[in-house]
Amino acid sequence: MDNQKALEYWKNLSKTPDLTQESVKVNKINNHYKEDANFILRFTDKNTDILDLGAGSGGALNLYYNKINFVLAVEKFKEFSNLIVRADNVAIINADIKDFDTNKKFDLVLLFGVMQFFNEQESKQIYTKCKKFLQKEGGGNPNY
Ligand SMILES: C[S@@+](CC[C@H](N)C(=O)[O-])C[C@H]1O[C@@H](n2cnc3c(N)ncnc32)[C@H](O)[C@@H]1O
Known part of the structure; x- marks a missing residue:
């Protein structure tokens, strides 16, 4: 999917009243926040910095943030990120992933439930950026 079209969907959704953590789930019966957080925590320890x-x-961040160093x-x-926990080790930036840099x-680097909203060309650009954001430019954990 082209991200511009996807962003129209997310923008409309963000304007709806009474947003909850489940609002960002496209399929509301598909809530795997606990499983996502537990999976992420398999790759972390108290010193881990997450993007x-x-x-x-x-939904997942609020379950894993207190077991890592920084996110x-x-x-x-x-409107969505307002529901993210406020804590000393949690920073929030409202930006487009395509423009974001650091x-x-x-x-x-996590992209949970996100890449289906980008087309192939956009995906390649994002994965290239992700590699740059990783310590030692990524390469993956040889144990997995
Ligand atoms: C299905 S939700 C997943 C949220 C969270 N990662 C999770 O697993 O619950 C997809 C999220 O990606 C965000 N998103 C989509 N395209 C984006 C972009 N270009 N820049 C920043 N966020 C984007 C949407 O606003 C939405 O919050």
Whole structure:
């Protein structure tokens, strides 16, 4: 899917009243926040710095943030990120993933439930950026 079209969908959704953590789930019966958080935590420890791209309402983030060192959440719509927990080790930036850049390096970059909203060309650009955001330019964990 072209991200511009997807952003229209997310923008409309962000303007609806009474947003909850589940609002960003396209299929409301498909809530796997606990499973997502537990999966993410398999790759972390107390020293891990995470970049959570398209963090939405923080459904998974709010469950894992207190077991890691730091997380930077990047989410286009403030209305969603308003539901992300406020804590000393949580930073939130409302930006488009395509424009977002930083010199900081992370141990883990997350794109949970996000890549289906980008076309092939956009996806290649995003994955290239993700590699740059990773400590040692990524390469994956040889244990997985
Ligand atoms: C299905 S939700 C997933 C949210 C969260 N990662 C999770 O697993 O619950 C997709 C999120 O990606 C965000 N998103 C889509 N395109 C984006 C873009 N170009 N920049 C920033 N966020 C974007 C949407 O606003 C939405 O919050």
